[in-house]
Amino acid sequence: MAGSGSDDDAFVFPVRTHFHAMARRPGGIPREQAIEAAESHLHELHHEFKEWLDQELAEIAKILPQSADEVTSDDPWVEAAHARCQAVRDTAATMGFYLVTFAANNLCEAFDTIRSGIEYPLDAIDRDFKTLLLARQEADSADRTRLQELIRRMENPSAALPPAARRTPSK
Amino acid sequence: MTRENLNLHGINFLVADANAYFCMISQSILRSFGATKIYEARNAMDVRRALVEQRIDFLLCDSMLPPSGGLELTRTIRWSANSEYRTIPILILTSDTRLNTIAMARDSGANMVVAKPVSVSGLYNRIAWVAFHPRSFVDSPTYFGPDRRFKIEGFPTGVGRRKGDKEFSVGEEDGPALAQDDIDSLLNLARKA
Numbered sequence: 383m384a385g386s387g388s389d390d391d392a393f394v395f396p397v398r399t400h401f402h403a404m405a406r407r408p409g410g411i412p413r414e415q416a417i418e419a420a421e422s423h424l425h426e427l428h429h430e431f432k433e434w435l436d437q438e439l440a441e442i443a444k445i446l447p448q449s450a451d452e453v454t455s456d457d458p459w460v461e462a463a464h465a466r467c468q469a470v471r472d473t474a475a476t477m478g479f480y481l482v483t484f485a486a487n488n489l490c491e492a493f494d495t496i497r498s499g500i501e502y503p504l505d506a507i508d509r510d511f512k513t514l515l516l517a518r519q520e521a522d523s524a525d526r527t528r529l530q531e532l533i534r535r536m537e538n539p540s541a542a543l544p545p546a547a548r549r550t551p552s553k
Numbered sequence: 554m555t556r557e558n559l560n561l562h563g564i565n566f567l568v569a570d571a572n573a574y575f576c577m578i579s580q581s582i583l584r585s586f587g588a589t590k591i592y593e594a595r596n597a598m599d600v601r602r603a604l605v606e607q608r609i610d611f612l613l614c615d616s617m618l619p620p621s622g623g624l625e626l627t628r629t630i631r632w633s634a635n636s637e638y639r640t641i642p643i644l645i646l647t648s649d650t651r652l653n654t655i656a657m658a659r660d661s662g663a664n665m666v667v668a669k670p671v672s673v674s675g676l677y678n679r680i681a682w683v684a685f686h687p688r689s690f691v692d693s694p695t696y697f698g699p700d701r702r703f704k705i706e707g708f709p710t711g712v713g714r715r716k717g718d719k720e721f722s723v724g725e726e727d728g729p730a731l732a733q734d735d736i737d738s739l740l741n742l743a744r745k746a
Contacts, residue, residue, distance in 0.1 A: 391734060392693035394700065397640045401564055401610040405684035410560030411587045413677060420585035420673040427581060434574045465617070468648045468669075469572045475670030476578055483670065 424477055431477050435470065435518060442466050446511060452501040464493035470514075485514040559681050561588040567603050569594040569623065570615040570646070579613060582673055586680070595619070597626045604630075604638055611680075616647035616658060623647075624661040631662035631697045639697070640690055642683045646671060656740070662698025664688070695737050 411419070445463045447453075453460065471486035489510045496502045566588055568579045576593045583591050592607060594600040596619040603609060612630075614623040627643050630636065645663040647654060658666040665679050688699040 392691055392696075394689050394691050397687060397690045397699075399610065399640055399642060399687075400608075401642050402684060402687050404564045404610065405559050405561060405680075406557070407560040410558035410562070412558050413681070416559070416586045417674050417677055420582045420677075423581045423585045424578065424673070427578070431574075469575065472648055472669040472671070473572070473575055473578065476575075476672065 421478075428477065431473070431479070432518075435474070435479075435482065438466055438470050439515060439518060442470075442511065442514075446507065447504065449504070453496050453504050453507060454501050455497050455499055457496075460493060460496055464490065464497065467493060479517075481517040481520050482514065485510070485517040489514060557685060559586065559677070559684055561586050561680075563589060565608055565610045566591045566613065567594060567600065567607075567609045567611070568592070568613045569597075569600050569618050569626075570613075571595055571617065571619050572615070575615075579671075579676075582676060585673075586677060597621060600626060609638070609641065611683075612641055612643045614643060614645055616645050616649060616654065624658055624663075627658075627661040627663050644679060644683065659701055660696065660740070662696070664699050695734070701740075 442463055445459050445466070447457075447459065467486050467489045471483050471490055474480075474482040474486060489507065492502060492507055492510055561583070566583055568576050568583075568591060570576050570579070570593075573593075573595065576595075580591050580593070592603050592609070594603055600612070600614070600618070614626060616623045618626060623645055627645065630638055630641065630643070633639060642664045643662070645658045645661075645666045646669055647658060647666060648669040650668045655666050664683050667675065667679050690698060691700050
């Protein structure tokens with residue numbers, strides 16, 4: 383590898399690996415075609431994904447404690463639950479299960495709060511987990527439009543209320 | 554602007570993630586992109602074994618890879634002075650998108666950091682970026698890895714650019730280049746800010 387030093391301490395040199403040589407060969411699959419094929423392939427894996435998701439949710443249910451007032455970062459189960467929720471969130475998003483992603487992300491944020499040292503009520507975690515279970519059920523039946531509507535409502539719950547019930551900020 | 558295709562046929566990928574299901578999804582995506590040889594690793598020991606037993610061309614590694622994390626593994630690979638893998642393209646996947654973590658991933662010597670959840674198009678664009686925009690490597694007492702002085706201004710060959718994105722050009726050098734120590738101290742200051 384030919385190189386040129388930019389100063390006495392750092393040496394800067396070009397790198398062309400086997401990957402670069404191979405990936406730039408003529409041929410290959412056009413970008414749009416490759417992405418479409420991948421998305422279509424992921425769609426075929428939806429059934430397997432739901433099975434995996436059910437296993438993960440069962441594991442999370444086992445990890446969460448049955449009773450406690452407050453959860454703190456010292457609780458040993460927090461890290462394990464956080465890791466599983468992250469895996470659910472990340473995988474569901476890649477697979478296109480947006481409501482599951484949204485619900486799992488709420489739990490991840492709750493665990494992030496706990497990990498940062500703030501006490502958190504177990505009730506709130508329990509509620510978020512139940513939301514995740516509901517989101518899982520919706521994944522079986524809801525069509526995409528219905529899911530998007532549900533996500534919109536969860537992100538902005540007041541929008542679902544009749545106008546008279548919405549609280550307006552006092553001046 | 555021409556759009557070059559990635560040709561991943563025959564390239565040896567190694568996907569390192571403790572989550573077996575995520576590895577399987579990554580495999581599916583890579584195969585749809587045209588990759589034919591994909592290996593999996595669940596931890597750093599598996600990665601080391603694969604690097605010895607196979608000729609790996611590209612490493613996709615989760616930042617939380619057991620036991621010490623993907624960043625530590627990346628650092629180890631980059632600092633193995635006699636290893637043929639010292640300059641292997643490494644793409645770090647991370648669920649932790651805090652600025653500090655991204656900065657640490659970059660400083661470990663990763664070619665690219667990708668935030669999870671990974672989208673299909675996002676993964677394609679990152680691999681294309683590494684393939685078509687290879688960066689020089691910097692070898693200094695404090696860092697070994699791709700030159701960190703770069704900025705993504707749209708993806709290679711126009712892919713991923715938005716309508717409003719402006720063309721960019723790199724100006725002529727008009728002064729002495731910063732020494733690696735200076736870059737390190739600037740990065741440290743930015744990190745502390």
